[in-house]
Amino acid sequence: MSSPAEIVVDARALTKRYDDDRIAVDGIDFVVRRGECLGFLGPNGAGKSTVMRMLYGFTPRTSGELTVFGMDVARNPRLIKARLGVVPQDNNLDPDNTVWQNLLIYARYFRLPRKVAIERAQVALDLFALGDRRDSEISELSGGMKRRLVMARALMGDPELVLLDEPTTGLDPQARRVVWRTLREMRRQGRTLVLTTHYLDEAERLCDRLILVDHGRVILEGRPAELIAEHAGGVVFEADLTDVAADGAPAQLPAVTTAAMASTGLDHVYESGTLTVYGAGQDPAGVEAAFARIPLPAGTTHVVRRGTLEDVFLRITGHALAEDE
Amino acid sequence: MTTDTVPADRTVDLALARAVWQRNRDVFARLWTWLLIPNVVDVCLSMLALGLGLGASVSDFGGTGYAEFIAPGLVACSAMFSAGFECSYGTYYRMDKQRTFDAMVATPVQIEDVVLGELFYGAVRGAVSATAIAIIFGAFGLFGSWWALLLPLVAFVTAFMVAALAVTAASVSPMLETLGYWVSFGIFPMYWLSGTFYDAGELDGTLAALQQVSPAYHAVTVARDAATSSFGMHTVANVAVMLGISVLCTWSAIVLMRRRLIR
Known part of the structure; x- marks a missing residue:
């Protein structure tokens, strides 16, 4: 040292x-x-x-x-x-x-x-x-x-x-x-x-x-x-719920979705129609499979992407870093 | 109110105050024709209208012609106008619109140096304007004594005093526009009460008292003493008053600028 x-x-x-x-x-x-x-x-x-x-x-x-x-x-x-x-x-x-x-x-x-x-x-x-x-x-x-x-x-x-x-x-x-x-x-x-x-x-x-x-x-x-590794994870799952109903994204996630994530220990934030699920603390090999098993309403689109500092900030504070952008 | 841990270092560093003055001097050196000629033309027009125009019907004023009577006062007042505008509008513009002071205090320069540099610049600008005018008046034989060669020095002290008042005004002005109060209730009353255009002894009561506290009155009196070689104990007293006002207002300018800019 x-x-x-x-x-x-x-x-x-x-x-x-x-x-x-x-x-x-x-x-x-x-x-x-x-x-x-x-x-x-x-x-x-x-x-x-x-x-x-x-x-x-x-x-x-x-x-x-x-x-x-x-x-x-x-x-x-x-x-x-x-x-x-x-x-x-x-x-x-x-x-x-x-x-x-x-x-x-x-x-x-x-x-x-x-x-x-x-x-x-x-x-x-x-x-x-x-x-x-x-x-x-x-x-x-x-x-x-x-x-x-x-x-x-x-x-x-x-x-x-x-x-x-x-x-x-x-x-x-x-x-x-x-x-x-x-x-x-x-x-x-x-x-x-x-x-x-x-x-x-x-x-x-x-x-x-x-x-x-x-x-x-x-x-x-x-x-x-x-x-990023500690607070967001190498990969992050992001789902867009804005088109699931005619009047836009639901105010809250369906109970079945929340329960499924809780049972697998996946931490998440749901804000403005966007669900972000973090891979932090998960076995890297199995995390993408775990993401795939999250039940979502019809009409939801999703991506699996690299974790970022934005994810870290959102997870810790519950609000986005740059709300105006 | 909160009590902040204020900077313990409140000294003025003369070398850095000089660097601040040099910045303004460099700008003046680039733009001097634009800055100087209006000052000179203004005062020469006053002399034409009053000295020659009005003077034609005012005979034997205090033992001299009217033009000779007003010449030293106009020289001192040109120093006042030049410094009074430069260190109010000019200083405010640099402070608030151009953020020049913010850039300076991110270096070893402190607010105290900035204020002193601005005052010195105002004093030099006033002295330059006044000297240009004094040369023109002198060429027309409007001064009765070679002691008029002291007028640039009188103008420098006058301009420093008015600059200190002007920076104090700028430091408490909420907007650029509100500096109109400094012009209307500061510069112009001082001008009309300065005794440039009439014998100071003609006033009595409130006006006489106001005249005594008007900084420009003391400046014009000293300028006239020089131009007519009529020095006396009153000259010493008037210079002392000018120096006193300068010290007091330098202090107020520094304290109020610090309060405005350190936040």
């Missing part, structure tokens, strides 16, 4: 309560280790962005402990922020300046000598494929280019830890893949990443470890593959 990697973020009973008594972050504990990519996965309003803002001292905590690089965020914000790169949810690029000036002006906030700033800006533009956009105005960039420029800007301070709040929200699939590629490049450079997302594929592809959050609390934590 190698020694555990250095802890760069340590949050204990971290809580944020706003003046209107709304609790955005409700006593959460987590650590981030050097070199890993940690993802916060949860629906909109789960408290992910608040945690990110607390990490760079923008949102003060109500109670609990929060240290970054071993320093208290409330006491040493300047020292901590000098070693951070922040990619906020909204692109706050400076529309009064060009692409190149955005990078050089940002470098001044890290006290970089001009020569170093120019070198780093050039490297960052090349890394994010913005080299031919050097003299463009911000308003001339596409959504994907703006996002990449925000990420390039975050690297100006040569950060050890990069915080990315929904790095690909609102981007088309092509632009998302470009962002993923650059995130992997940041990891190759040895940087620690913390990101938030409500995209499952993103969480699964990029993150070593995930923290699932809901209503400001941590509900699960672990490696993506392990979370």
